[in-house]
Amino acid sequence: RSGKMAKLTHLVDNEVFRAYATYTTIVLLKMMLMSLITAYFRITRKAFVNLEDTASFGKGESAKKYLRTDPDVERVRRGHLNDLENIVPFLGIGLLYALSRPELSTALLHFRIFAGARIVHTFAYLIPLPQPSRGLSWAVGYAVTISMAYKVLKTVLYL
Amino acid sequence: RSGKMAKLTHLVDNEVFRAYATYTTIVLLKMMLMSLITAYFRITRKAFVNLEDTASFGKGESAKKYLRTDPDVERVRRGHLNDLENIVPFLGIGLLYALSRPELSTALLHFRIFAGARIVHTFAYLIPLPQPSRGLSWAVGYAVTISMAYKVLKTVLYL
């Protein structure tokens, strides 16, 4: 039993894997933060989508007026969806990349740039910053993921 | 070759990992169920979004009237998107947590509460139950994921 546990722990003793775990956790927590920001704007802007969510603001017709879209809420939701579209590929390709024996320094460079780019992307979307801030930060994260995918396919290709 | 296979199998012989695999598969299957529920409501409510999906209901203008949104369809789709937003972090952070040597009993507690919370969340969204049912079940799953993320970062932090 303890022998098996020891084997398992090799993954978390490996520096590349630890770096992957750290940056993946950071970007996933950042993505989860979008839920809280959405809730904050829904409550402060009184803009809801489900009738049961408006019950505390009154009954019947007086509650229905809070069933509406708000530009700030929609903006956060677009940022959240963009996170999903880009962080899911990082989650999968990054894991395979971390297992494909990259140099530690190269791996760190990929993970740090991706995490930084996604954090900049969030600020660029929510403030919002003028383009091309958001576009560039999106493209940097995208390019890092493509670079990791190339390394994965070069290392493991088995069709 | 068989030596390598044996090493691989250590992961699935580890009880924490097996628990992670079981609950992850359960919540992902639950999420996939949302697709079937969406299809069910689209067909019974005759509410479609693609013109090619309405072909069996008639041609031209008579088919176009089925290109519409339906409150029940939209509700399931929101539940599905909420699943994606919350189950993706569980998938990634939960995997790293399962590899970070947690106590089996602690890990089981995390996985069981998360899966239970997401199942309650789905019922709360689809029935719908009065608030704060949905809000609370969402928050419980969110808190479990944060708790696992804390353990991961404490164990592996490598910036």
Add this chain to the structure above:
Amino acid sequence: RSGKMAKLTHLVDNEVFRAYATYTTIVLLKMMLMSLITAYFRITRKAFVNLEDTASFGKGESAKKYLRTDPDVERVRRGHLNDLENIVPFLGIGLLYALSRPELSTALLHFRIFAGARIVHTFAYLIPLPQPSRGLSWAVGYAVTISMAYKVLKTVLYL
């Protein structure tokens, strides 16, 4: 150090895992391609959702007319969301399946059919092909994922 690295590499030396890594990378890259197609249609159709994205087309009211939805853009976005809904379960369940000691030939069959089905689904959505092309390709990918989930639960079930 090198002893630990050697253990880690067993995963990428395993043929089932290499096949999983290859096909997962392929479907994630295919999903990422949807972002580029969305951007292409947004630019060629001049249909944007953020005011800051329209700045290069003029100022004030003349830019606002490009804040609109376009049927082609919306179609790609639906395809992208459908990818997320189906490729996330494949990512998670497929990983657990690859670690559950399937026969190599059986695993390859699952991975190849899933990847093929998702590629057909994309063409069926974007061209669009008449139904049931899109519905069938969706169902094939869904069934493959269910089949892998069954194998995972049969192998590791730990509630």
